[in-house]
Amino acid sequence: MKTLLYFEEYVSPLSKKLQERNDIFLIKIRLINSLVRNFTLEEIGDTSVKTYVFDNSKTADFNLEIHKIKNWIDYHNYKIDYFLNDSEYYLEYANKIARALNLDSLSEEQVRWVRDKVDMKKKFNEIGMKTVDYAPVESKEDIKKFF
Numbered sequence: 001m002k003t004l005l006y007f008e009e010y011v012s013p014l015s016k017k018l019q020e021r022n023d024i025f026l027i028k029i030r031l032i033n034s035l036v037r038n039f040t041l042e043e044i045g046d047t048s049v050k051t052y053v054f055d056n057s058k059t060a061d062f063n064l065e066i067h068k069i070k071n072w073i074d075y076h077n078y079k080i081d082y083f084l085n086d087s088e089y090y091l092e093y094a095n096k097i098a099r100a101l102n103l104d105s106l107s108e109e110q111v112r113w114v115r116d117k118v119d120m121k122k123k124f125n126e127i128g129m130k131t132v133d134y135a136p137v138e139s140k141e142d143i144k145k146f147f
């Protein structure tokens with residue numbers, strides 16, 4: 001069975017469906033700063049899925065937190081095959097964690113492409129994926145000109 005490390009910003013239809021699957025071993029990673037804001041007490045206390053809470057507070061040391069999660073993974077003998085993040089808000093941070101864990105993830109450059117929709121569409125077109133017409137917009141006049 002393959003193991004998926006899923007970065008969960010909040011409980012979503014996707015995270016619920018992943019949790020229902022029997023063909024993958026699901027491990028969730030959540031950020032400490034998003035717990036109170038995005039999860040109910042019941043969701044925080046749910047032990048049906050292995051969940052690691054990563055400390056992303058302002059006083060946390062990223063490298064120390066990576067060391068802690070690596071120890072947690074080793075302690076439980078987990079072999080993570082895949083990483084999935086569907087949080088655009090935490091896209092950069094989630095992929096930084098995945099890179100530090102040596103998992104396939106987006107590079108810093110790829111994260112920038114996803115964040116900047118014009119750059120993303122340019123890149124899609126470069127690799128042969130056609131996108132809808134687009135234009136950079138910085139003012140209402142730019143919008144009027146485009147339409």
